[in-house]
Amino acid sequence: MTGQPLNVLFLCTGNSARSIMAESLLTVWGGAAFHAYSAGSHPKGEVHPLTLRTLEEAGLPVSGLRSKSWDEFAVPGAPVMDFVFTVCDDAAGEICPIWPGQPITAHWGVPDPAAVTGSDMERAAAFQRALRMLETRIKLFTALPVAKLERASLARQVREIGRIGPHSSEGTAA
Numbered sequence: 001m002t003g004q005p006l007n008v009l010f011l012c013t014g015n016s017a018r019s020i021m022a023e024s025l026l027t028v029w030g031g032a033a034f035h036a037y038s039a040g041s042h043p044k045g046e047v048h049p050l051t052l053r054t055l056e057e058a059g060l061p062v063s064g065l066r067s068k069s070w071d072e073f074a075v076p077g078a079p080v081m082d083f084v085f086t087v088c089d090d091a092a093g094e095i096c097p098i099w100p101g102q103p104i105t106a107h108w109g110v111p112d113p114a115a116v117t118g119s120d121m122e123r124a125a126a127f128q129r130a131l132r133m134l135e136t137r138i139k140l141f142t143a144l145p146v147a148k149l150e151r152a153s154l155a156r157q158v159r160e161i162g163r164i165g166p167h168s169s170e171g172t173a174a
Contacts, residue, residue, distance in 0.1 A: 015040025
């Protein structure tokens with residue numbers, strides 16, 4: 001990897017909650033080492049209001065966040081991605097565009113907070129859980145010695161980060 005900031009694209013289907021949160025979090029935790037982006041395969045066209053509220057309450061940036069198509073990042077002149085992470089199971093199962101530059105990819109699935117029904121408090125709690133899960137993963141990602149790792153090792157480590165969460169012990173031997 002170069003000394004230039006690394007471009008990271010977070011993908012979700014609607015690009016209204018989880019991928020937007022990840023973009024905001026990496027903007028903070030990645031500092032000058034990373035440029036964060038987000039997009040969706042079928043963008044909603046607007047950021048979910050609880051996403052914005054959750055980010056604002058956590059003191060995270062919301063300026064410039066918008067729901068957009070992943071097509072914006074698959075055209076000539078678009079930033080070349082170093083990493084592409086899917087944060088929802090639906091997007092992980094879709095056929096993605098061909099990303100120039102052969103980015104390292106991983107699936108970092110997070111339960112969809114926008115799908116939670118119930119009281120305002122239950123819905124807000126779902127957004128908080130998603131934010132905390134993404135924050136943990138992004139802090140681990142930004143702590144990796146990216147410039148010192150071989151590509152295969154780096155790819156393995158970013159995939160492992162995606163296994164951290166409420167379901168991380170499922171399917172593993174004790």
